[in-house]
Amino acid sequence: METEEPIAASVVVATYNRPDYVRTCLEHLRRQTLRPVETVVVDASPGPATRDVVAQFDEVVYLRNERGRGSTATSRAIGMTACTGDVVAFIDDDAFADPTWLAELVARYDAPDVGAVGGLARNRRPGEESEGLDEIGLLLPDGRLTGNFAANPGHDVDVDHLLGANMSVRRSLVERLGGIHDHYPGTCLREETDIVLRMGRAGYRIVFTPDAAVDHIPGPYAKGQRFDLRYAYYGERNHLVLLARTLGMRDSHFRRYYGTAARTIGAELRRGATALAGRPDPAPRRRLRGLASGVARAAAGLGGVAVGSAVVFRLRLTEGPVR
Numbered sequence: 001m002e003t004e005e006p007i008a009a010s011v012v013v014a015t016y017n018r019p020d021y022v023r024t025c026l027e028h029l030r031r032q033t034l035r036p037v038e039t040v041v042v043d044a045s046p047g048p049a050t051r052d053v054v055a056q057f058d059e060v061v062y063l064r065n066e067r068g069r070g071s072t073a074t075s076r077a078i079g080m081t082a083c084t085g086d087v088v089a090f091i092d093d094d095a096f097a098d099p100t101w102l103a104e105l106v107a108r109y110d111a112p113d114v115g116a117v118g119g120l121a122r123n124r125r126p127g128e129e130s131e132g133l134d135e136i137g138l139l140l141p142d143g144r145l146t147g148n149f150a151a152n153p154g155h156d157v158d159v160d161h162l163l164g165a166n167m168s169v170r171r172s173l174v175e176r177l178g179g180i181h182d183h184y185p186g187t188c189l190r191e192e193t194d195i196v197l198r199m200g201r202a203g204y205r206i207v208f209t210p211d212a213a214v215d216h217i218p219g220p221y222a223k224g225q226r227f228d229l230r231y232a233y234y235g236e237r238n239h240l241v242l243l244a245r246t247l248g249m250r251d252s253h254f255r256r257y258y259g260t261a262a263r264t265i266g267a268e269l270r271r272g273a274t275a276l277a278g279r280p281d282p283a284p285r286r287r288l289r290g291l292a293s294g295v296a297r298a299a300a301g302l303g304g305v306a307v308g309s310a311v312v313f314r315l316r317l318t319e320g321p322v323r
Contacts, residue, residue, distance in 0.1 A: 008086050009085045011090075013093055014076055014090070026060060042078045043063070073192070087106055088171050092164065095121065108207050114170070120150065132151050138159065157209075159208045164191065166214045190241070237303075240309060268298035
């Protein structure tokens with residue numbers, strides 16, 4: 001009686017200027033109960049510090065991404081070129097895996113209709129394990145995406161998308177669907193969602209399992225801070241591109257998202273106006289700062305919508321209809 005070959009897995013770590021985080025990430029990967037056939041670090045940093053760290057791990061392959069900052073999807077694509085595993089697991093440099101992380105991800109691929117598997121990302125915030133239990137990784141009718149990847153429902157859940165800090169894909173399926181695309185610059189928001197939504201569109205299951213867990217300890221950003229104006233701008237820009245590229249411009253999620261974006265921008269303006277109105281005797285400077293913040297975030301979001309729309313229509317002209 002023939003026995004099936006075990007599923008082999010590779011691991012890719014995309015990084016930019018976080019050598020100390022890379023060291024801790026690789027130390028955790030060394031403790032995996034299922035050893036990957038290869039571990040690949042793809043470094044977009046301008047200096048040699050990360051390369052020197054990786055050199056201390058003989059089993060790890062070091063590759064360069066010369067595009068530099070803001071090209072995480074390109075780093076993932078470069079990493080996949082060096083992978084031979086049936087499954088490729090992606091983990092962020094600031095995510096530190098439990099010993100059974102890789103084994104738990106791979107176990108879900110016994111089902112042939114599974115295209116991608118992701119796991120739980122603990123942020124060490126009290127109560128996060130029970131927040132959003134019914135809304136993990138969903139694409140909502142209005143085009144928004146839910147997160148809640150720190151929630152623990154106690155069992156596997158089929159979802160629409162995954163968190164790039166802790167996700168894996170079936171390598172042969174990625175290749176069949178045209179590989180990993182990088183249309184998501186700046187803060188790289190939505191870059192990991194692209195390939196997963198394409199898999200779902202092709203009829204494959206996307207699975208979230210809380211058994212494959214990492215501690216996600218956010219490292220310093222390459223530029224700026226999370227939720228700053230760049231985040232607001234690229235959040236809108238990249239999201240529109242994502243929906244158009246993966247679902248199509250005729251899809252209801254894409255069309256409805258314009259209304260969603262308009263409501264978000266309006267909420268920022270109202271927040272600024274509320275700050276200006278203030279309490280009976282607020283500090284004038286604080287009121288003006290609140291107004292300026294709301295207006296600036298609204299302007300950044302509006303700019304993202306405008307540029308995202310231009311990118312989508314330009315791609316339609318140069319590459320043909322966007323699905």
